[in-house]
Amino acid sequence: MKVVVIGGTGLIGSKLIGKLNEHGHEAVAAAPSTGVNALTGEGLTEALKGVSVVVDVSNSPSFEDEAVMTFFRTSTANLLKAEAGTGVRHHVALSVVGTDRLQESGYFRAKQAQEELIKASGIPYSIVHATQFFEFMKGIADEATEGDTVRLAPVKFQPVYSDDVAAAVGRTAVDAPVNGVVEVxxxxxxxxxxxxxxxxAAKNDPRTVVTDPHAxxxxxxxxxxTLLPGPDAHIAETRFADWAAQQK
Incomplete structure (x- = not known):
């Protein structure tokens, strides 16, 4: 099966390419560095010729409200138009657990807009909702930092290893479209x-974390x-403690 991975040079995309190729599929990375730009449409039609599945794991370079909305709306619309013209049979997108519950956020409003475009396109689809990656913990802290203080709410979350996310996206891509959401x-x-x-503390980071229910x-x-998956989610195997031990 030939699969094009939009954002195929990034963290998830590069792992996904490797996993698909290991299992005998022909997976091709598509990104601006390879001459394919979903935001401008450059190279899309040529890249999708003869392709069965398109997997979109791309992300906006800016999280500013207007920029991120423009990115996901425009790139998704360009992708879906090119797929319709080339006969792609399955569109797979990576999104986030709780997207529909996080609509105060400009980023998650943009992800919701992306999902709605996919659902309305008429192209068979699967949307994979993942929880926060282990590798994204610093990003969460940085976004919540003011001065030397990190303000975070005392809520539950269930982070996941990016390698397990790539595996789940890969399985979804080569299976039949679910025309719905799969959680991992x-x-x-x-x-x-x-x-x-x-x-x-483990990284000797001097910032102070303050518990704030309204953060x-x-x-x-x-x-x-808000950040927890539903009861039917696929539960990955890798535990954070095991992953963290391997990082030292």
């Missing part, structure tokens, strides 16, 4: 503020279960 999450739930506090997560206020 890590095996352990943690309290967000405590987890980041411990992670920063915003990328612009959105969180409820206890």
């Amino acid at each position: 999450a890590g095996p352990d739930a943690f309290q967000l503020d405590e987890f980041i506090r411990n992670a920063l 915003r997560y990328f612009g959105a206020e969180l409820q206890e279960t």
Whole structure:
């Protein structure tokens, strides 16, 4: 099966390419560096000729509200138009657990707009919702930092290893379209503020983590279960403690 991965040179994309090729599929990375730009449409039609599945794991270079909305709306519309013209039979997109519950955030409003375009396109699709990657913990802390203080809500979350996300996206890509959402999450739930506090301490990061029930997560206020997957989620195998031990 020939699969084009939009954003195929990034963290998830590069792992996904490797996993698909290992299993005998022909996976091709598509990104601006390879001459394919979903935002401008450059190279899309040529890249999608003879392709069965398109997987979109691209992300906006800016999280500013207007920029991120423009990115996901424009790139997704360009992709879907090119897919319709070349006969692609399955569109797979990577999104985030809780997207529909995080609509105070400009980033998640843009992800929701992306998902709605996909659902309305008429192209068979699967959307993979993943929880926060282990590798993204510093990004969460940085976004919540003011001066030397990190403000985070005492809510549960269930982070996942990016390698497990790539595997889940790969399985979804080569299976039949579900025309719905598949969730993937890590095996352990943690309290967000405590987890980041411990992670920063382990790195000798001098910032102070303050527990604040009203602290915003990328612009959105969180409820206890906002970031948690549903009961039917695929639970990945890799535990954070095992992953962290390998990073030392």
